[in-house]
Amino acid sequence: MFVIGIDGGGTKTIAILVSSTGEIVAQATGGTSNPNSIGIDEAKNELLKLVHSLSIQNPKAYKNVVSVFAGLSGIESPKYKEEMKQILQNQLPEIAVTIDNDAVIALFSGTFGEPGVVQISGTGSVTYGLDSKGNRHRVGGWGYLIGDEGSGYAIGRAGLHAAFLEKDNRGPSTEISTLLLEYFQVKQIDSMIPLIYGERARTTIASLSKIVMLAADHRDQVALEIIKYQSQQLGEQITALIQISTFQLEGKIPVVLTGGVMNRSDLLLNDIVKTLKDHGINQVEVTVPKLPPVAGAVIAAFQAVNKNLDKISFQNRFLEDYV
Amino acid sequence: MFVIGIDGGGTKTIAILVSSTGEIVAQATGGTSNPNSIGIDEAKNELLKLVHSLSIQNPKAYKNVVSVFAGLSGIESPKYKEEMKQILQNQLPEIAVTIDNDAVIALFSGTFGEPGVVQISGTGSVTYGLDSKGNRHRVGGWGYLIGDEGSGYAIGRAGLHAAFLEKDNRGPSTEISTLLLEYFQVKQIDSMIPLIYGERARTTIASLSKIVMLAADHRDQVALEIIKYQSQQLGEQITALIQISTFQLEGKIPVVLTGGVMNRSDLLLNDIVKTLKDHGINQVEVTVPKLPPVAGAVIAAFQAVNKNLDKISFQNRFLEDYV
Known part of the structure; x- marks a missing residue:
């Protein structure tokens, strides 16, 4: 069972083809797929190119794809969102295709699909x-x-x-x-x-x-x-x-810190947590995910077909392969 | 005795032909003359157009011009400054031509030419x-x-x-x-x-x-x-x-407040003065000039030929004519 996860950011778009054990069997990187920056047609092309590249890199796994999840920037417009969904659905008919914003996959890269x-x-x-x-x-x-x-x-x-x-x-x-x-x-x-x-x-x-x-x-x-x-x-x-x-949200609230600045979370973490505490917010679990946002898209793609992952082994396997 | 004062700002350029009593006998307004925005050739053209317009509006006074002073934005480059000077000097040979930055004329509009x-x-x-x-x-x-x-x-x-x-x-x-x-x-x-x-x-x-x-x-x-x-x-x-x-600077330091925000100096003046006092700076005379910056260019143009103006009557006459 394979899925495709896509992370569409402001400067680049990453697409990966992954098994439920976290094995990455194909990976492709392109330019931004933000329709506000490059127009909707160009954005659709960017997604198609990447999916096409995955299909060529590993045709066998590609045939066994059951779900695609794309976390994209610049798809606040329902029209853009629908067009991006259609282009992927046409390419991969009869499988689950979900488009969401890129913040969701960043969240899932830290919570493994939880709120x-x-x-x-x-x-x-x-x-x-x-x-x-x-x-x-x-x-x-x-x-x-x-x-x-x-x-x-x-x-x-x-x-x-x-x-x-x-x-x-x-x-x-x-x-x-x-x-x-x-x-x-x-x-x-x-x-x-x-x-x-x-x-x-x-x-x-x-x-x-x-x-x-x-x-x-x-x-x-x-x-x-x-x-x-x-x-x-x-x-x-x-x-x-x-x-x-x-x-x-019941119980401890997961707070996921991502983005380039968080590569230096060692400098920021203490004051972030202290500020939360100063406001009486103690019931939180602050994490800096090891997984990149595109892994959040993969996790969401499995979630869309009700496939539970073994978190730790998935993460470890994924990070072995991820470039 | 007439002079030409020019105020070259980021969005527009104003040129006026004025007598030593403050009588405005010609006035012309054009686009920006900032060479960094529009290129040096375009900037030179802008100045020439305005001076030409003054000469047509009042040929008699134009013939009696003894000095030109232009306060221009974007002439930090000595090359640009020299080219702007040459274009005016060619147009008005044998008279005093000075190019300076636009901050100086803003200052002079409040100090009548003093530091x-x-x-x-x-x-x-x-x-x-x-x-x-x-x-x-x-x-x-x-x-x-x-x-x-x-x-x-x-x-x-x-x-x-x-x-x-x-x-x-x-x-x-x-x-x-x-x-x-x-x-x-x-x-x-x-x-x-x-x-x-x-x-x-x-x-x-x-x-x-x-x-x-x-x-x-x-x-x-x-x-x-x-x-x-x-x-x-x-x-x-x-x-x-x-x-x-x-x-x-000896004695009280003149502090001139200009620019669009200072149209509402009623809201800002107290806290500006208080901040100066908090730093122990009491020997200042803070003013919001009645004259526009281009008047500072006129004052500087007269100063360049050692002509002293009767401040108050100059200001009053100027403001009567200025549109």
Whole structure:
């Protein structure tokens, strides 16, 4: 029994063909499949190309696919969602095809298909919840110009801001300034401006979060304060989601932390958890999943055909194969 | 004796032909003359068109022009500055032609040509100082993604942020939300997102500062706090400039507040002055000029040929004519 899991993000799309024991028998990566970025026709093509690639890599397993689950960004529009479903259903008739947003698969990569809360913090940030009644909730995710607190963008921007405050004699000395000069290969802080502003400003700034984290590793006080504040913001967003009156979950609430920033969860975790506790939220189980989001799509694909997985052995086998 | 004053901003360029008594005998307005936005050739054309228009409007006064002063944005590059000077000098040979940045003329519109500090707060913000030795200093002005504290953009962004915090149950109720829904003609706060993000996001957000100010007029606490914080940021920037070790000025330092945000200086002035005082800066004279920046260019043009103006009568006459 095989399924296809698809993770469609803002910059790339990953599709994998996996057995219920977690064996990955085919894997393909393409560009973004976000219809808001590239148009619906291009997005459909991207999905088809990837599925086609899986079929060629392992025709035998492909014939035994029983379910497809795609977690896609940019499918808030019901029309887009339906079109994406149709294109996959036409390609794989008579099997279960589900399209959902990419936050759900990120959640499932940590909860193995159970409800809970996921905090995604990559270039942008969003908090997403699925409760035991199947209700969905969202906090944040307003984009880089308005919010995206606790995102790579927010951390990178705060680092830049600190460097310019130091330059203007308005803020304390920070190693971030030195690291930025080195990173951009310039001699003066102002010289970074034309290198930052441009079409890719958002991702350029988000990538500077790594510089802030490096400075924090060196115990730079300004960097540590930025990380602390942004972690608190993430904690506040998770709190807001859990406190939404219609959010219902019995027992401990799983809180899954994912996205590029969480590669450095060692720097953020304590302050996130502390913020939750400060708000009286103790009944949570915070995890940083070992599995990538696309594994959440695979888990959801098995769930769609009522196939229970042996969690630990599935995870271990999957991670052996996953590139 | 007539001079030409030119104010070249990010969206429009104004040129006027004025007598030493402040009588405006010709006035022309064109698009931006910022070479970084439209290229140097287009920028030069824009200046020529305006000067040509002045010459047609009043050929007699034009023949008696003794000096031209242009305060232009985007001429940090010495090459651009020289090219802009040449194009005007070719057009008006044998008379004094000066090109300077647009912050200087904003300063002079408040100091009548004397050194001092100018805080510009329009779509963006920058603090600029000219000391008694002719040294120039700058604080802030890093653009909307990194800083621009106290700008229209910063105020508008803070207003949006407050509305989204309220929506997410993370912040207090604010009239800003109601006013934003009305302004964008939408029913839900999220529905604003596609209307905000786009090519003109920066100016769209900056224009929302008016909404924050309207809410502040109604004594909305969130709006009042935004205005207070942003005013403090302006005060901090002015403080940083005055504290730059090489900035030298005897007696009271003139501090000129200009730009679109300062149309509502009634809301900002107290907290700006209080912030300066909190930093021990008392020897300042803070003014919001009645004259527009282009008048600063006119004053500088007369100064370039050593012509002293009768300040008050010049100002009154100028404002009678200025449209």
